[in-house]
Each structure stands twice: as C-alpha cells, then as structure tokens.
Amino acid sequence: MTKTRISNGMFIAMLINLCFVKSIGVTQGVLARSVGQDMWIATLLGTIQGIGVIYLTYLVIRKMPDKNIMEIGESLLGGWFGRAIGLIVFVFFAAGIGPLMLTFVYHLQEYFLPEAPRVLFVAAAMAVGMVGCYYGLEVMARIALVGILFIFLLNALIVVGSVDEFDIRNLLPVLESGFPRTLAASIHLDSDWALSTMLAALIYPAAKDFRQRGALLGIVAIAASGLLIIIWSLLEGAVLSAEVTSQYTLSCMKLARNAHIGHFLQRYEMIMISLYSIPMLFEVMICLYGATLGAAKLCGLKTNTRTVLPAGIVLGVFGYWIVEDHFVALYYLERIWPWIALPIAVGLPVTMLIVQALFGGRKT
Amino acid sequence: MIRVMLSALLLGGVVALAASCMGLRQINELAIVSAVGLELGEKPGTVRVSVQIIRPADARGQTGAPAGGTGEPVYSVRAEGKSIFDAIRNLGRFTSRRVYWSHNFVIVMQEKYARKGIKEMVDFFTRNHELRMDTWVAVTPDSPEELISTITGLEVVPGEAVDKLFYNNDVAGHALGSNMMNLEEAMLSGSAQPVLAKIQLQPRGISNKKPGARASINQVELAGAAAFRGDRMVGWLSPKETRGVMFFLEKLESGIEVVDCPNGGGVLTMEFKNARLRVVPSYRNGKPEFTLRLRADADMVESGCDGALGEIRDEARSKLEEELASSLRGALNKAQKTYRSDFLKLGDTFRNKYPSEWRTLRHRWNETLSEAETEVKVKVVIKSAVVKAERTNRP
Amino acid sequence: MSSLQDKLNERLEPKLQDTVAIIDGILGNSSDLHRREFNLCGHPDYPGIVWFLEGMADTSIIDSILMALMVSARELNVEPAELANSEELRTRMMVNASVKNCETIGDGIAAILAGDSLVVIQGVDRAVIVCAKGIKERSVEEPSSENNVRGPRDGFNENMRTNTASVRRRIKDPLLRFEALTIGTRSRTDVNIAYIRDLAKEELVEEVRKRLERIQIDAILESGYIEELIEDSPYSPFNTVQSTERPDKVASSLLEGRVAIFIDNTPVVLVVPTFFWQFIQAPDDYYNNYWVGSFFRIVRYIAFLISLLLPSVYVMIVSFHQEMIPTSLALTIASGREIVPFPVLLEALIMELAFELMREAGLRMPKPIGQAVSIVGSLIIGQAAVQAGLVSPFMVIVVAITGIASFAIPSYSSSLALRICRFPLLLASGLFGLLGFAVVFFVLLLHALSIRSFGEPYLAPASPYRPWDQRDMLLRVPFWMMDRRPEFAMDGRRMGDRQKPNTPKEEQK
Numbered sequence A: 001m002t003k004t005r006i007s008n009g010m011f012i013a014m015l016i017n018l019c020f021v022k023s024i025g026v027t028q029g030v031l032a033r034s035v036g037q038d039m040w041i042a043t044l045l046g047t048i049q050g051i052g053v054i055y056l057t058y059l060v061i062r063k064m065p066d067k068n069i070m071e072i073g074e075s076l077l078g079g080w081f082g083r084a085i086g087l088i089v090f091v092f093f094a095a096g097i098g099p100l101m102l103t104f105v106y107h108l109q110e111y112f113l114p115e116a117p118r119v120l121f122v123a124a125a126m127a128v129g130m131v132g133c134y135y136g137l138e139v140m141a142r143i144a145l146v147g148i149l150f151i152f153l154l155n156a157l158i159v160v161g162s163v164d165e166f167d168i169r170n171l172l173p174v175l176e177s178g179f180p181r182t183l184a185a186s187i188h189l190d191s192d193w194a195l196s197t198m199l200a201a202l203i204y205p206a207a208k209d210f211r212q213r214g215a216l217l218g219i220v221a222i223a224a225s226g227l228l229i230i231i232w233s234l235l236e237g238a239v240l241s242a243e244v245t246s247q248y249t250l251s252c253m254k255l256a257r258n259a260h261i262g263h264f265l266q267r268y269e270m271i272m273i274s275l276y277s278i279p280m281l282f283e284v285m286i287c288l289y290g291a292t293l294g295a296a297k298l299c300g301l302k303t304n305t306r307t308v309l310p311a312g313i314v315l316g317v318f319g320y321w322i323v324e325d326h327f328v329a330l331y332y333l334e335r336i337w338p339w340i341a342l343p344i345a346v347g348l349p350v351t352m353l354i355v356q357a358l359f360g361g362r363k364t
Numbered sequence B: 001m002i003r004v005m006l007s008a009l010l011l012g013g014v015v016a017l018a019a020s021c022m023g024l025r026q027i028n029e030l031a032i033v034s035a036v037g038l039e040l041g042e043k044p045g046t047v048r049v050s051v052q053i054i055r056p057a058d059a060r061g062q063t064g065a066p067a068g069g070t071g072e073p074v075y076s077v078r079a080e081g082k083s084i085f086d087a088i089r090n091l092g093r094f095t096s097r098r099v100y101w102s103h104n105f106v107i108v109m110q111e112k113y114a115r116k117g118i119k120e121m122v123d124f125f126t127r128n129h130e131l132r133m134d135t136w137v138a139v140t141p142d143s144p145e146e147l148i149s150t151i152t153g154l155e156v157v158p159g160e161a162v163d164k165l166f167y168n169n170d171v172a173g174h175a176l177g178s179n180m181m182n183l184e185e186a187m188l189s190g191s192a193q194p195v196l197a198k199i200q201l202q203p204r205g206i207s208n209k210k211p212g213a214r215a216s217i218n219q220v221e222l223a224g225a226a227a228f229r230g231d232r233m234v235g236w237l238s239p240k241e242t243r244g245v246m247f248f249l250e251k252l253e254s255g256i257e258v259v260d261c262p263n264g265g266g267v268l269t270m271e272f273k274n275a276r277l278r279v280v281p282s283y284r285n286g287k288p289e290f291t292l293r294l295r296a297d298a299d300m301v302e303s304g305c306d307g308a309l310g311e312i313r314d315e316a317r318s319k320l321e322e323e324l325a326s327s328l329r330g331a332l333n334k335a336q337k338t339y340r341s342d343f344l345k346l347g348d349t350f351r352n353k354y355p356s357e358w359r360t361l362r363h364r365w366n367e368t369l370s371e372a373e374t375e376v377k378v379k380v381v382i383k384s385a386v387v388k389a390e391r392t393n394r395p
Numbered sequence C: 001m002s003s004l005q006d007k008l009n010e011r012l013e014p015k016l017q018d019t020v021a022i023i024d025g026i027l028g029n030s031s032d033l034h035r036r037e038f039n040l041c042g043h044p045d046y047p048g049i050v051w052f053l054e055g056m057a058d059t060s061i062i063d064s065i066l067m068a069l070m071v072s073a074r075e076l077n078v079e080p081a082e083l084a085n086s087e088e089l090r091t092r093m094m095v096n097a098s099v100k101n102c103e104t105i106g107d108g109i110a111a112i113l114a115g116d117s118l119v120v121i122q123g124v125d126r127a128v129i130v131c132a133k134g135i136k137e138r139s140v141e142e143p144s145s146e147n148n149v150r151g152p153r154d155g156f157n158e159n160m161r162t163n164t165a166s167v168r169r170r171i172k173d174p175l176l177r178f179e180a181l182t183i184g185t186r187s188r189t190d191v192n193i194a195y196i197r198d199l200a201k202e203e204l205v206e207e208v209r210k211r212l213e214r215i216q217i218d219a220i221l222e223s224g225y226i227e228e229l230i231e232d233s234p235y236s237p238f239n240t241v242q243s244t245e246r247p248d249k250v251a252s253s254l255l256e257g258r259v260a261i262f263i264d265n266t267p268v269v270l271v272v273p274t275f276f277w278q279f280i281q282a283p284d285d286y287y288n289n290y291w292v293g294s295f296f297r298i299v300r301y302i303a304f305l306i307s308l309l310l311p312s313v314y315v316m317i318v319s320f321h322q323e324m325i326p327t328s329l330a331l332t333i334a335s336g337r338e339i340v341p342f343p344v345l346l347e348a349l350i351m352e353l354a355f356e357l358m359r360e361a362g363l364r365m366p367k368p369i370g371q372a373v374s375i376v377g378s379l380i381i382g383q384a385a386v387q388a389g390l391v392s393p394f395m396v397i398v399v400a401i402t403g404i405a406s407f408a409i410p411s412y413s414s415s416l417a418l419r420i421c422r423f424p425l426l427l428a429s430g431l432f433g434l435l436g437f438a439v440v441f442f443v444l445l446l447h448a449l450s451i452r453s454f455g456e457p458y459l460a461p462a463s464p465y466r467p468w469d470q471r472d473m474l475l476r477v478p479f480w481m482m483d484r485r486p487e488f489a490m491d492g493r494r495m496g497d498r499q500k501p502n503t504p505k506e507e508q509k
Helices: A008-062 A069-077 A079-111 A118-135 A137-165 A179-185 A187-206 A210-240 A242-247 A251-258 A269-298 A305-324 A326-359 B002-019 B056-060 B084-091 B111-116 B119-127 B144-148 B158-167 B180-188 B239-249 B313-338 B346-353 B355-370 C002-009 C016-027 C059-075 C080-084 C086-093 C105-114 C160-168 C202-214 C223-230 C247-256 C276-280 C283-287 C290-319 C327-337 C344-364 C367-388 C393-408 C412-432 C434-450 C467-472
Strands: B030-040 B047-054 B074-081 B098-100 B106-110 B136-140 B195-205 B217-229 B232-237 B255-260 B267-284 B287-303 B373-384 C033-039 C047-053 C099-102 C117-121 C127-130 C176-183 C189-196 C242-244 C259-263 C269-272
Touching: A008 A069, A008 A079, A008 A137, A008 A179, A008 A187, A008 A210, A008 A242, A008 A251, A008 A269, A008 A326, A069 A079, A069 A187, A069 A269, A069 A326, A079 A118, A079 A187, A079 A251, A079 A269, A079 A305, A079 A326, A079 C434, A118 A137, A118 A269, A118 A305, A118 C434, A137 A210, A137 A251, A137 A269, A137 C434, A179 A187, A187 A210, A187 A269, A187 A326, A210 A242, A210 A251, A242 A251, A242 B180, A251 A269, A269 A305, A269 C434, A305 A326, B030 B111, B030 B144, B030 B158, B030 C327, B047 B084, B047 B144, B047 B158, B056 C327, B074 B084, B074 B144, B084 B119, B106 B111, B106 B119, B106 B144, B106 B158, B111 B136, B111 B217, B111 B232, B119 B180, B136 B158, B144 B158, B144 B195, B158 B217, B195 B232, B195 B239, B217 B239, B232 B239, B232 B313, B239 B267, B239 B313, B255 B313, B267 B313, B267 B346, B287 B313, B287 B346, B287 B355, B313 B355, B313 B373, B346 B355, C002 C016, C002 C105, C016 C047, C016 C105, C016 C117, C033 C059, C047 C059, C047 C105, C059 C086, C059 C117, C080 C086, C086 C099, C086 C127, C099 C105, C105 C117, C105 C127, C160 C176, C160 C189, C160 C247, C160 C259, C176 C202, C189 C202, C189 C247, C202 C223, C202 C259, C223 C242, C223 C259, C223 C269, C242 C247, C247 C259, C247 C269, C247 C283, C276 C290, C276 C412, C283 C290, C290 C344, C290 C393, C290 C412, C290 C434, C327 C393, C344 C367, C344 C393, C344 C412, C367 C393, C393 C412, C412 C434
Parallel strands: B030 B098, B030 B106, B106 B136, B136 B195, B287 B373
Antiparallel strands: B030 B047, B047 B074, B195 B217, B217 B232, B255 B267, B267 B287, C033 C047, C047 C117, C099 C127, C117 C127, C176 C189, C189 C259, C242 C269, C259 C269
16 A cells, blocks of 8 residues: 655654644643643653654564555454454544644634634644645655654744743752652653554555664654653743643643743744644644545555545544533543553554464465 | 545535634724723722723824824723623723733732732633733732823833833842733742732822923832732832842842942942852751852942042942842841741742652741741952042042 | 648659649748749759748848759759759759758648748759748847846747757757657647756656657647646646746756757747746856855745745734734734725735736836836825725735735746735635634645656655755855756766865975
C-alpha cells in the first residue's frame, strides 16, 4: 500500500507534528492538576517511555521492511488477522479524533470566535482532512515540513514573549510530588506520543532510509518532540506558576495570552494561533488518514480512496459529540482516552513481536 | 477524486450558509473600554461597575470625513447588578454599542469592595477570554467613578494615562506594578498573598487658565500599596514600605534616597543602582529564619552639604544603608506583625529550599511567619558624584 | 478535405503547366502571390517559375535567384540539359544560402506560405525551395514587462530565428540543440525546443516533445495557448510553466538543465520545469553584489507575503479579533471607520475592485491618456472616496500597499495567480475570521504542495527539502559558493575548485 517514498526529514516532521500540538495544548493542564510544577519531569519521563515504544515498533517492521503493520499481520497469520489489526487501527484513530478535535475547536472557538457554532469548526477540519487524504501521503508529508517550521517559530515567539516573567522560584523545589506520582502522571503524555507511534507503524516502510536508520529516525522524532514540549512545560511552570496552569483547560493559550513583547505588541496570541493552526489541521488530517487506512484494510480494499468520505463522516460525528459538551470532553480526555491509547500503542507492537517470534519463519 | 473535493466544498458551503457570519463585529460598532471601576452598590449584595469608554473620533482627531463629535474623548457610565457580569450586562441597557473589554487598561477597586473580598472579581476577569492579562489592578480610597473619569493633563484618554503611570512606576519607585497576571498567581498560590497598588486623587494640577488658584485640579496619583490576606484587603502600605516590597517582588534596581548631611547643613540625595536583594531562608529550632542581603551601587546626585564630597562619603554610605534597611524592615514588619500576610513571597523562598519542612508548616504559615527571625544586611558602595567632582558651594 | 490532402501528397511533376494549374488551384488568386516566369539560362525550352508571397519574401533574394539562373548560367556557358537534376541545379548554379529539394506539392505550398520561394523549371525533375524569408520585424528592444537596472537590455521579438540566435550567442556550446516542430494545422507555427544535451535529462526532453506533439489545434497564436495545453495542473491558478521575454533568463535556465520552448510570432519563450520560487527571483539579483541581491530578494519575499495575506489579515482582525490590535492603532482605525456605512469585508472588496479597474483601465487606454487615468484614479479618487465617507483611509492604504507589493514580484503572470488566490482568502477571513483564514490557507498550501511541474515538485527546494539547492532560494549566495547545478540537471559540476577570490599574497623579492 505504501509505495510512496518520503524523505527522512519528512518522516520525523510528521511524527513531531502529531505529538506536539495536543501536548502543549491540553496535556500540560492535566499534568499540572496532577503533579504541580513537576510537569516538565513528567514530560521527560513520558518522552523516555515514548522512545522505548517507538523502538519496539521499529523492531516489528524491521523484519518486513516493505509492509506496514497491517500487511505484516496479514502475511503472518492470514487475512483475518490483517483485518483485525485494521479494525484496531481504525478504532484507535477514530477514538483519537476526540482529543484532537477538542484541542482544535476549543483553541479557536473559545478564545477567538465564541459565537460561532461548533459544528462549523468540526466540519471545516474534517473537510480539510478529506482534501488532504485525497492528495495522498506525499503531499501530507510536505505539509509536515511547513508545520515543523511553524512550530519552531511558535516556540521562538513564546520564549521571546515570556522570558521577562520567567521566575525560577516557581519551578522549585523539584520532584515535590515524589517520583512515583510523577511517573504515574506521565501517562497523559504517553497518550500523545501514542498517536505518533501508531502513525509510524503505518508509514515506517515509506521512509527513505528505513533499512539503515529506521530506529534512529523514530528515536530522533520522539526525542525532538519531547524537547519542544518541555520548553512549554518549563515556561508554563515558571511564568504562570503551576496553580494557575492547573486551572485552565488550554494552558498553552493562557501562556500565550500572557506573553507580550515590549509595550506595543500587547497581545500577539493570534500570530501564535495562526502558526499553531497549521500543525493542528495537519494532525486532524493524519488522524483521518490513519482511520481510512485501517478502514480500507478492514473492508479488504486495495487503496483508501473510497473510505475517505465515510471515515470522514464517522470521525466528524464522533468529534462533534465529544466537543459539544465541555465536561464530557474533559472527562473523555483525562479518564477514557489514555486507557484506549496506551494499550493499543504498546500492546500492538508487543503482540506483533510475539507473533513474529512464534510464526515468523512460516511465511515470507 | 473530484467527488471528494466537491463534497468537501458542498459540506463547507452548506454549513457556512446555515451559520451566517457569526461573531462578526465591526470595530466601529464596539464601545472600547479603557478603565473599569468596581465598588459596592447602594443595596447590600450588589456591585457597582463604572466604565470609561473611548470615543475614537474625538480621541484621535478627524481622520477622513467629519464625524459627529462632541469634543469629549471619553464617555463614562455606570451600572449596578448582583454580580460583576450582571452589572456589565446591565450596561447594555443604555450604551448603544457592545461593550468591549479587550483594550481595557486598568481595573480600580474601591477600598470597601476590596475589604469584602475580591475572589469574584479575579474569577470574572480571568475566565473571560476578552480581557488582557496585563491589565493593571489597583485599590483606591476615593470613589472609582470619579477617579477613572478624571481628565489628566498629558493624555487624551485617562485610562491610557494610568497605564503609562504604571508602566513607569519604577522611576518613582513608590508603587507596585500589580497586574492581573501576578494577582491571579498570588491568589491561587498556596503560600503567597496578593498585594496591589494604591491609587488616589490628589490636587496637584495647576490650572493654566487660573494661575492664581493654587494647584487645585485633581490628578491621579500612584503611590503606596494595599496588602491582602486571602482575598480580603487588610490594610495600606506607605510609599516607603512599598519601596521595600518592590525590592522583593519586582526586583527594583534603582531609586533615590535623601539623607541628612553628616555635619549638618542640608540634605544629600543619592541614587542607588543595580540593587540586588537576596533572601536566604534557614530553619532552626522548628522555626524559619530569613536573612536579607541587599547590595547596591550609588551615586551622589544632589548635594547641599558642607565638607568635601570625598570626606563625607563613608558617612553618607552608612546613612544610605540605614535608609534602605529601614524600608525593608518596614515592609517586613507590616507583612509579619501588622497584617500577618505573606505578600513578600517568603513562603515560596522557604519552600524552595526546605520542601519537607514546608509541608508541615504551610497550614499555619501566616502565623509562623510572624514569629520568624529576620536579619537585614545592606551593603552599598558609592561610586561617583556624577558629573561634578566637587560640591557647588565654596568651602 | 481528402482530395486536398491527396493533392498535397503528390509529387511535383516536371511539367510546368501541370504544376502551375495545381498550385493555382490550391492557392487561389491571392493578390500577394506572385509568379515570376523566366527561362533557365535564357533558353526558351526551359521555362521556369518562381513563386513567392509579396511581403513575406525578400525580393532581393528573388533577384539573386533570377540572376543566378538566368544571367550567371548564361555567362558560365552552362547547358540547361546538364541541369536536369535538381541536385545539379542546387550545387552548381544556385548562389543562395539555403536551398532545399522539394519532394511533394505539400512541401512546396508550405514553403511558399512560409515566405520562401518555390522554383519550378520545366525538365528539372524536382522543384527547389529557396529560403527567402524577409518579413519586416520589430527591432530588438528592451522587454517591456521585465525591467532591470543592470544587465543586458535586449529582449526577444516576434521572429523565432532571431530569438534563438540571441540565446545561441550567449551559449556557444556545441551541445546546445534546437529541435524543430510545427504545431497548429492551419497556423503551422514553428516551434523550437532548446536544451543542452548533457545537462538536461533525456526524460525531460522526451516528455516535452511528447506533450508538444500531442497538441492538435487549429492555430497557435501565442505561447499562452501552448502553455495551457501542456501544463501539469490544468485546474490550478499557479503557473507551472515559466514565460519570459529575456534571453539572459532563457540562457541561464538552459545552463541549469531546463528546456526552453521558442514559438514563432511571439516574443515570449516558455521554460520548463518551473519552481514557484523562481517567480520571485529577478535577473538583477545576479548581476549586482550578493548582499544587495539577497536583501532585495528578501524584500520581494515580504512583498509576496503582503500581497497574499495583508487584506485578509486586516479584514479578519478588524471584523473579528479586535483584541489583537495594539490599542492606539485600534483607536485610529476605529476613528477612521466611524462614518463608513459598509462592513469591512464589503469595503475591502469595493476597494480591491476599484484598484483592479484602475489597473485594467490603465492598460487598455491609449498611452497619452493612460498616465492621466492612473494618477487621477489612484490619488484623487482614493482621496475623494475617503472624504466622501465611502471608505476608511486605512483601507485605502492597505489596498494600495497590497497592489504595490504585487507589482514588486518580477514575474507578472504569477502575480496574477497570487491575486486570484487572494480573493478566496479574503472572503473566508471576512466571513469566518481566523477559522476561515486558517482553513483556506491550509488548503492553498496543500494544493501548492501537490502540484508538479514536468516531474519536479512545484515548491522545491523548500518542500521537499533539498539542502544543496537552498543556496539560491532565500538569499543569493556569492558565485564562488554556487558550485553545483540544481538537482534535476544531469551534470552537477560547473565550477573549478577554490573560486573565491583572495587578495594576492606578497611577492617574494
């Protein structure tokens, strides 16, 4: 299915884009509610776990470098296994659209367009996603590069605007909540890189230097996203203080609203949001893409073109249901989504490795 | 392939038509608020909100075709309601445009309102996405409506005048630059208490038309601070004590002090620069202790003393050190003894170094702080006498 | 008509009367078609006719043909019987520079219509075509739409051969090839494909050839026809084929490994493949110092962003997100808009329309009036509209800056494409605020990233990222750093080592 070739940089960019956007948006608030100013340590721990899982994913694909995870399943245990994995992939990305839609809609709607109906946002995002899926993986990978550029600009802007208020006292003392609790809290960050690792499971074969450097690509991607996110954790902890961060759903918006450059540019969060919206739309698009791939495998289709429209509608409806009620959305984000994401993201590679070890020699 | 595109377009088009431009407000349909005053209403349990709205055509002069101008750059109104949001919506009963908060410069609270509790106010102004986070916040003993509608001499829009006063607050060094950001942070913090700037009306302006009448025009003055415990105000701080607080909270770097001349004759003014305050906590016998170290360089900027400047240098130095120490002690005194409220963030400093001890002490922190020992050490080095090498008068 | 086709495929008979009848039958009685009868060597048994079109053929060449065949032949005492073979005629008697044998009637007719002259002689087995084109052409002038301060000022003109010569004189490489094609069933326009054989990829040249040969149309009047018939994304407003009037641009493109398409009757030459960033490059960048070149190139990138984004951002901020404007600016804008009766989006559309009208009017007006209209339009009407309270002064400034920025882009045709892209962006931001802006921008980006131009991705070298080609994109690095060709060329090496100039070391005494 993946005959297209994307360059290494594009692969890394796609994974970073996928992980970064939601992490700085909602996850930091969730972490602050759990462990206070040790958000950045939880992020660090989460990143390390992410590196482990991406390596596992790499090991799964390494044996058959031309097939993505669903095709590997098919060749190992037959068609039904491939379809089962397709179903799992579809469920994962369909469930994942909830937190992503939440981030997108609340970022734009609550702060900028409060009177706009939410269905408009969901429809617009889904429409864009469908157009992107139609254009194919290569075009989406190129947009990831633009997304990465915007992410760097965004980070630069936020650092410049917040460094005045940086107060190291807000970050000390370190590990006040204790190591076990911080480790437990890192589960929220894990659900962010879970999207990246699942995407890698689908598109790893398309990366140009997969055979020589596949592991390195994945590790670099997750590590880089972790570093970019930690900048925000540190800034939110030091500039806002952890108590303030824990009060907000979208803590990155709070930090952006506080930032100011000199006396003239009092509020420039719109520049930052404009930069932010491109990676955000990219994330929605990729989530849809993953869902269409899973659905295509499930229905036994060769390519995913015909599943784009139905998958788009399903995901759109589900996304709208999630964002309609603010409280439902938060409950889903904090309680339900990690328990869907992590078992799949960790369990699937592990299962595949076991299956490969048992049945690997039988079929090519 | 075309089908996907067309269906996407159709979807977008249908939703767009159904939704119709929402949130669309032209900038000239907005009543731009530049200052807000909050006080207790006449009936108990109500809040009175007064706002100052800018009239752009008069504030900026005619750009383009002539508009109907009345010559007044601002328009002030007030309304009452059971809560702040209620009062603000009630403003819509008589303002012809939608009240728009995003360019608000300053929030002024009346003393009585602050003493009752500002929790509601903080919640309202931080939950609303329109407001800026760097809106200045102040408390006044006078009436806020009068204060916010006072036309100041230099600026056309009074709200802007107050904004610039706050912005330059470190020049005089007698008032805090308290804004929504640090107010919220202090309110939510487990250890620190809020402290806000004090603003009042003083007759300082001299009229051009009637020079004979003394300085009689009320001008807005920014000096002093209001200390809070929890969300209630507990008292005022004098400008000198506020200077001490500024060393703690705003890293005040420079200012002037006037001291008596060592051998009589007049006063000597010195400007200190590069001031750095370090607070070192320690823990002894179950009680926290704090050592404050302030270092600064100083210049002599105005001398009315006898005796050569080089000779009086040492005594001038010790007098300056004494002055600075007394402002620090004044602030500490108010925080520990008088108001029993930790608005100097001493708790944060203690917690950073002794996190486990903090856990036991933090529930009664305000009382514990009042018993803490403090030591103030000031060290100043006088570097120069600016441009002139000697004093002006002859020996 | 099949009979015409059949006739055209027939061989030319040596019998003069038959040939005359056939050619007259096909070409009719046009008043510019001339027949000059003569006798070969003056011998009455060998009559001949020279056909030529007046106005298209150079009569001095006709004179020389006649001189050669009538006078010189007699003076050299050549027997006409010896010249029964056209090959003999061609090699012994004809003194003109370009003489070909003519096989079929079709070739002969085509030659006459192209401005050459057809010589038919009784008894000679084949006719002879003499190249006699002498159409009056415009002299070589400065190209009107691509100006520069420093550098060559010769442009192309309507004669294709003059154009190819302009390029030939700049690249005296033996591997520079021009392949000829004829496109258009009725116009029979000459088209040349130019490329340097070891620099341009074989597949690229083959692709160009294939696409050109695929064209079946009655006439090609301008390069725009060909451009639309061979471009990669027919639905996209973006240009995937570059068009230029400057020979130095064409020469530098050929040296990079591209392929140029020359078309007769138009001074515009097409160059493929194209990258989007080329439209922001100007020849001045290369002829001036690299600091200057890089600086102005960055200015042009900013102009590009402004022309695409400024009106949309302004409308979006003033209609939806007024909190983003710094307060003093917000007050100024609000005071200007106090008495304007329209919402900002409508105001923007009106002003844009007015600007486009003025631009079009300035183009179509005869020259003397055109100047007055543009000055009147821009200054007075703009000012009067503000005074009358129809638009706010800020909007006039925004639209004017946008217009000026779009003219700063060196390639006129791509600035038109940008102008088209600006309108959906404007409408979306005016109707939906930030959501509309973000979504339409994203879709535009997706679209631009998906286009290919003859196999090369349109937005390269930015995306997909090609590190070696970055040296000419955003900045113009010095020539001693540009030592490789772009990736799509076959042979990368172009410079020797250590080309950076150094101050010479002190001579040892």
